[in-house]
Amino acid sequence: MKKIKSIILIGMPGAGKSTLGVLLAKELALDFIDTDVLIQAREGKTLQEIIADSDYLNLRAIEGEVIATAQLPRHVVSTGGSAVYSAEGMANLREQGTVVFLQCSADELRRRIHNYESRGIAKAPEQSFEDLFAERQALYRKYADITLSCDGLDLQQALDELLQRLQG
Ligand SMILES: Nc1ncnc2c1ncn2[C@@H]1O[C@H](COP(=O)(O)OP(=O)(O)O)[C@@H](O)[C@H]1O
Ligand SMILES: O=C(O)C1=C[C@@H](OP(=O)(O)O)[C@@H](O)[C@H](O)C1
Numbered sequence: 001m002k003k004i005k006s007i008i009l010i011g012m013p014g015a016g017k018s019t020l021g022v023l024l025a026k027e028l029a030l031d032f033i034d035t036d037v038l039i040q041a042r043e044g045k046t047l048q049e050i051i052a053d054s055d056y057l058n059l060r061a062i063e064g065e066v067i068a069t070a071q072l073p074r075h076v077v078s079t080g081g082s083a084v085y086s087a088e089g090m091a092n093l094r095e096q097g098t099v100v101f102l103q104c105s106a107d108e109l110r111r112r113i114h115n116y117e118s119r120g121i122a123k124a125p126e127q128s129f130e131d132l133f134a135e136r137q138a139l140y141r142k143y144a145d146i147t148l149s150c151d152g153l154d155l156q157q158a159l160d161e162l163l164q165r166l167q168g
């Protein structure tokens with residue numbers, strides 16, 4: 001079998017990592033995993049429950065452990081938006097493939113997602129969405145092998161563009 005590396009999707013909540021990841025895996029005949037699912041299965045709780053029972057830093061710590069130890073050959077890996085807070089986790093994922101940053105403007109994210117307050121984002125309660133957005137951009141850029149601008153693209157267009165970039 002041809003040695004195909006994995007593809008790791010990073011970006012803000014609402015950027016399309018989970019939605020696009022499944023479509024990409026199907027297109028490339030790769031396996032698919034959403035690391036949010038790995039976390040929930042390991043803990044036996046939803047992400048929102050983990051935050052409610054402890055705090056957002058605990059969720060980030062659990063996420064860091066999960067992505068630092070995951071072995072995911074020939075996968076499309078959809079991460080959670082906070083994965084980039086774990087240097088060890090990102091180093092492990094990067095060793096396994098190409099990291100793609102799905103870049104969306106704050107306005108586009110707000111148009112797509114209406115439940116930012118109840119979505120279980122791993123941030124301090126007092127931190128605004130805009131502040132979190134700004135803080136994370138540098139981290140996403142730091143780890144990205146490929147950056148895909150997703151503003152104004154529908155799912156099919158984003159998928160086509162991504163396939164082109166991966167092949168090019
Ligand atoms: N171009 C696009 N790419 C990805 N998702 C899109 C796009 N346009 C609209 N959406 C919608 O935005 C949402 C993205 O959510 P999701 O895939 O859960 O993102 P993430 O996993 O990055 O948080 C979905 O409801 C999806 O249908
Ligand atoms: O950005 C974040 O802080 C988070 C994003 C979520 O995943 P998505 O990015 O897939 O929404 C999930 O991991 C968790 O609720 C925390």
Ligand SMILES: [Mg+2]
Nearest residue numbers: 017018078079
């Ligand atoms: Mg997701």
